Amino acid sequence: MTDMKTGVNPLFLREEELRQAMEMLFYAYRDFTAEPDTMLEKIGLGRAHHRVIYFVGRHPHITVTDLLGILRITKQSLSRVLQDLVREEYIVQRQGTRDRRQRLLDLTPKGQELERQLSEPQRQLIARAYRRAGAEAVEGFRKVMVGIMDDSDRDTFAQARPAAAALAKR
Known part of the structure; x- marks a missing residue:
């Protein structure tokens, strides 16, 4: 069943193939987050905290507005998570130099260490999968x-x- 125009066999677009891909994404995400979830639970944090720590670590001096754009969550949701992370000294907030209303976010050394610990098992999973593939x-x-x-x-x-x-x- 090959498309005569493109020469591509669209069997991978069948309902069962698409459902299997969806299921694989769920299983992969479960396994991708399992070890970090366990670490976070021990210190009273969750996946929302992990996402914030990860993206603040990847984008030093990120603004709250830019972080909201990446995470696509409400200001209220981010505010709760940020309060926890600032209180526990994983993240520091500073005023923008050009715009004092702007809040810039950075990981503290404690936050950098947590980000490293959370990301390392995930990096290893991806590296192993990449090597195999x-x-x-x-x-x-x-x-x-x-x-x-x-x-x-x-x-x-x-x-x-x-x-x-x-x-x-x-």
Whole structure:
């Protein structure tokens, strides 16, 4: 059942294939978050805290507005999570230098260590999966993940080309 125009066999678009992909995403996310969830539970934090710690670590001096844009949560939800993280000294908030209304967020050394501990098992899972799959599969995975994202996020990742994709082109 090949599309005569493109030469592509669309069997991967059958209902069962799509359902299996959805299920695989759920299982993968469960396993991806399991170890960090256990660590967070021990210190009284949850996944929302993890996401904030991760993105503040990835984007030093991120504004609250930009973080809200990434996480797509309400100001009220972020405020509760930030209060916890500031109180526990994982994150520090500073006023913007040009705009004093702006709040800039950074990890403290304690926050950097927590981010490292939470991310390391996830990094290892991804590295293992990438090694097993190979560069071509990694590029395919990247295309699928970017394809799931909405346009604004897709643009962010379309600009950055990871090393695996560059190696696959050689």
